[in-house]
Amino acid sequence: MIGGPLVFLLSAWIGSSIPRNSDWQETADGVEIFVGTNGIHTEIVMPIATDVIDWRGRFPIGDITAAQRPYTHVAVSWGEKEFFLQTPTWGDLSPGVALNAVTGGSGVLHIAWYVRPAPSDDFRPLRITRDQYASLAAQITAQLAPEDTGQSYPGYSRNDVFYDAVGTYHLGNTCNQWTSDRLAAAGIKTGLWTPLPGGVMKWVNALPHAAALPRAPHAPDAPDR
Template sequence: MATAPTRKLIRGLLWLLAAIVLAVALYVLAAWIGSSIPRNAKWREPKDGGVLIGVETNGVHTALVLPITSPEKDWRADFPLADLRRPDRPYTHVSISWGEREVFLDTPTWRDLSPRTVFNVLTRGGDALSHISYYVRPVASDDLRPFRLSANEYARLVSTIETSLRTVRPPRHYPGYGQSDVFYDAPGLYTVIKTCNQWTSNRLADAGIRTGWWTPIAGGVMKWLPPTLDEGVFSRSPQPARVAVQSR
């Protein structure tokens, strides 16, 4: 039979567990409500012309997928191919995202996520990195949803990405997960309010694109972007960028 102190400890642990479950449930509910309130509600995708971009997700994290080169921007100037382990491939697109430093560098899979990292993010936030991946003609899917922007909207998107990732000094880079991706120092503090997915939707909103107000969860971003039935849409645009190993 449990002693009084033991029963008290068990009750305390049960209350703590209940509080954690309630907090998570309220967070998810708030995220669903916040992501359902539109920004730029009147935005409509151009039927033709402009620039084809996309948003990708792994179910937890989202990223912007953009053509490497366009009249508005050559992303190799900011993210040199020389920083990759495999700079010599005929890359056509670049994936750009923002996230928490320890999660990016020390958590290649969710099994590697440490309680310390979770505690730090929940209590004080974490330093940020950008994650840059280069692709060769990515294929549209439910996890990579393409859509078209006008030239003006894309120019605004380029500007807000540049501003959000601008650092005081040249950013240090770190090896990625594979041969075609890399991490860079980035400004900002990652928190449960300002997440990687909120960064994605903020960039879209700054460009005038319809998205949710608060989208801390990946689904809150993706639900505004219907999947395409044409899986080859990315393979036709743009032409491959001329590959050149660049230095800073």
């Protein structure tokens, strides 16, 4: 019983320590994004509008309840559909939903809108080139399900929403693996296999003064992040 989880954790540590795009370095200019975590789940956070892309053309702001707030950034993450939609809190988690997530389930994108997000140890800035950002934007856009089959679903709060996405969630392809795969495909340094959030965050430099900054809360609890 204990052997399986230990093998998984060891494999995750080894896999996440093998770099992809090992020669990549941050740029002095370009576009600043963030990689965030709530300790379980990671997300990629980007400015709403640049000369590369305006995310309101992909994720209509009218799909959230609090559409009139002065949002500056959009957070994108991916996960198993039933798990995301049926577990707004851990108290809502049922054995059936958990089993379905582990054994395989369809994907969904979680989109949250933030106002002036503040860097912290759990919300780390990363500056990438415009070409890398364009590649990242294309990667994320390609994750949406086709318009004729995809649907949107209410989020946990007034500032977030879910959309049907491509891909199948399982232990080998987790929400955190999705994050690192998108970064890697854009040419950014990250781990090879990152099923856990620490495997993603270890490749994003922590702020020197991060210990003095507040921990970044999960999106549903921070609509004005």
